[in-house]
Amino acid sequence: MSTAARRERERQRRRQEILEAARGLFCDKGYASTTVDDIAAAAELSKGTVYLYFRSKDELYASVVLEGFKKLEVRLRELADSDMPVQGKVDAILGAFVDHCVSNPDYFRLTQLFAGGSVRDNLPKEVRDDIEAHARDLLLLGAGVVERGIEEGVFRRDLDPFMASLIAWRTLTGLLDLVIFGGQLVRRKDTQRLMRQAMDLFMRGAMNRGVPRGEREALSRERGKSPKAGD
Amino acid sequence: MSTAARRERERQRRRQEILEAARGLFCDKGYASTTVDDIAAAAELSKGTVYLYFRSKDELYASVVLEGFKKLEVRLRELADSDMPVQGKVDAILGAFVDHCVSNPDYFRLTQLFAGGSVRDNLPKEVRDDIEAHARDLLLLGAGVVERGIEEGVFRRDLDPFMASLIAWRTLTGLLDLVIFGGQLVRRKDTQRLMRQAMDLFMRGAMNRGVPRGEREALSRERGKSPKAGD
DNA sequence: TCATAAGATGACTTTGAGTTATTTTCCGAA
DNA sequence: TTCGGAAAATAACTCAAAGTCATCTTATGA
Structure with a gap:
């Protein structure tokens, strides 16, 4: 049963997606002007989800x-x-x-x-x-x-x-x-x-x-x- | 009539007081953790006044x-x-x-x-x-x-x-x-x-x-x- | 097919920067 | 001495954005 392993992989991938979105926005608009909502939107997620992956x-x-x-x-x-x-x-x-x-x-x-x-x-x-x-x-x-x-x-x-x-x-x-x-x-x-x-x-x-x-x-x-x- | 001159002096002094208060707090608690309200309180003024002296x-x-x-x-x-x-x-x-x-x-x-x-x-x-x-x-x-x-x-x-x-x-x-x-x-x-x-x-x-x-x-x-x- | 847990959501709370309508203080002239 | 107005000060307000949480959705394994 490798479901758990796949789950973990998918989790990591999602994490990576958020990271990518964040990198783009941070580079683009700077740290201060980038909101977490922006990042969530860019990653096509809701803000709450972002906070599931990053504290x-x-x-x-x-x-x-x-x-x-x-x-x-x-x-x-x-x-x-x-x-x-x-x-x-x-x-x-x-x-x-x-x-x-x-x-x-x-x-x-x-x-x-x-x-x-x-x-x-x-x-x-x-x-x-x-x-x-x-x-x-x-x-x-x-x-x-x-x-x-x-x-x-x-x-x-x-x-x-x-x-x-x-x-x-x-x-x-x-x-x-x-x-x-x-x-x-x-x-x-x-x-x-x-x-x-x-x-x-x-x-x-x-x-x-x-x-x-x-x-x-x-x-x-x-x-x-x-x-x-x-x- | 040197009233205007004195006014200006007092204005500068007040400005300086705010600056002092700010310096103390910034050094103490860091930039991010110091609120403008803090500074105003430390200078014994209201927040609005601070904004009269600094943009x-x-x-x-x-x-x-x-x-x-x-x-x-x-x-x-x-x-x-x-x-x-x-x-x-x-x-x-x-x-x-x-x-x-x-x-x-x-x-x-x-x-x-x-x-x-x-x-x-x-x-x-x-x-x-x-x-x-x-x-x-x-x-x-x-x-x-x-x-x-x-x-x-x-x-x-x-x-x-x-x-x-x-x-x-x-x-x-x-x-x-x-x-x-x-x-x-x-x-x-x-x-x-x-x-x-x-x-x-x-x-x-x-x-x-x-x-x-x-x-x-x-x-x-x-x-x-x-x-x-x-x- | 259903119970459950992981994942996702968005409305909500909170905090703090900046604004503004109102009040207080000060000064010079009548 | 008092009055009008300007400068200074106030605090209640707006607004934006970080972080939370009750609720909903979806996938999984029995």
């Missing part, structure tokens, strides 16, 4: 953010697991991250709103922990690469890999936020240059001065190669 | 943020105008910024909420521009110092001063946000080390390698000096 608007929203996190994680893990030389790998990962954010600006907006926000507080602990766990995963991924770089002598020994990862992450999100939210502080067309400069600053700050231990090929090979980051 | 809760909130911006600006400008050697000056400014945020965490919270948020959108253009102008001032202040550093040969020539300023700013706020909002990603006691590492990374990334042009005294003099940044 609150905030939880629904958090789930949307989480969804995107997971996609990004897949993309970055691929790069991290590839066998490029360390320095190129760092470039590639940072570049991919920037690219991801720039090509999904609405989505990025949502994530940032979550990160800096009132939403986080009124969230079931379980959901918040879930998100935090995924953030940690991404950071550990970065930390791993940095650690590898230290072992190979590319990066300074006194760098804390996890902290370095944190710093890079927050720097990029901070800047992207600025660009994408589009205050008049940065012109859109300077995006490329700004992000490049930030990544460059990070690399120079993190790298060993003398490039010791005969591993300089990685360094010179990648110098000047532009990381992809579609404008 | 919306958001505008009121933005004004609170702006207020703090101005205070910070005073503090940083003092440092920027002092005659330390450039490198020490940068350390001091960054340190003071960090200090300011760490010692007013609730306040910092508010600022971040504004920066990353839904609030900004529903804001009278005039208010938004005002805030942005002040942000720009702070950035130009930073850019000025960097520019000076470039002239003196301390910083790399290919650094864009304004961008460097942007990068430093966003890096620090991003990290502070993380620490102060207190996810489990960073332990509170690591704050010092994290911020130090971030500033260090920035300095190393921005500095000239060879320290040319006979201005090395500034460099060695300041090396290892811990910037103040009360925990």
Whole structure:
């Protein structure tokens, strides 16, 4: 009797449908201007039903953010697991991250709103922990690469890999936020240059001065190669 | 007949009283959980009166943020105008910024909420521009110092001063946000080390390698000096 | 065919932002 | 001193939207 299993599958699918509808509306109209009734209508359900699947608007929203996190994680893990030389790998990962954010600006907006926000507080602990766990995963991924770089002598020994990862992450999100939210502080067309400069600053700050231990090929090979980051 | 002038003064004072009440409550209970009725009660006024002085809760909130911006600006400008050697000056400014945020965490919270948020959108253009102008001032202040550093040969020539300023700013706020909002990603006691590492990374990334042009005294003099940044 | 439980509904409650008709306070002139 | 009117303040109101719940519908297994 696999009825129960099918039931569960259908339940998950419905949940997913609501999530999709919510994502679309959130991206389209922003968090505040999207009502739960809107979402229900978009998913062709009544409001009450939405609340059968998500405990609150905030939880629904958090789930949307989480969804995107997971996609990004897949993309970055691929790069991290590839066998490029360390320095190129760092470039590639940072570049991919920037690219991801720039090509999904609405989505990025949502994530940032979550990160800096009132939403986080009124969230079931379980959901918040879930998100935090995924953030940690991404950071550990970065930390791993940095650690590898230290072992190979590319990066300074006194760098804390996890902290370095944190710093890079927050720097990029901070800047992207600025660009994408589009205050008049940065012109859109300077995006490329700004992000490049930030990544460059990070690399120079993190790298060993003398490039010791005969591993300089990685360094010179990648110098000047532009990381992809579609404008 | 100076009645009109006095009227205006009293009006401004009342405005200030409301602002004070709002700041207290916002810091205390956060933006979302503070109602306009709360604010009115705290200022010993009725809600309607609050709306005589501020067009919306958001505008009121933005004004609170702006207020703090101005205070910070005073503090940083003092440092920027002092005659330390450039490198020490940068350390001091960054340190003071960090200090300011760490010692007013609730306040910092508010600022971040504004920066990353839904609030900004529903804001009278005039208010938004005002805030942005002040942000720009702070950035130009930073850019000025960097520019000076470039002239003196301390910083790399290919650094864009304004961008460097942007990068430093966003890096620090991003990290502070993380620490102060207190996810489990960073332990509170690591704050010092994290911020130090971030500033260090920035300095190393921005500095000239060879320290040319006979201005090395500034460099060695300041090396290892811990910037103040009360925990 | 029927009993039951899971799923879905929409009318209802509640909360809080913003409005407005009304009242109070203040001031200058008659 | 009093009166008219303008500025300031009030609180009762509207309105929108989140969240709840009593009720209905549908599927399932006996």
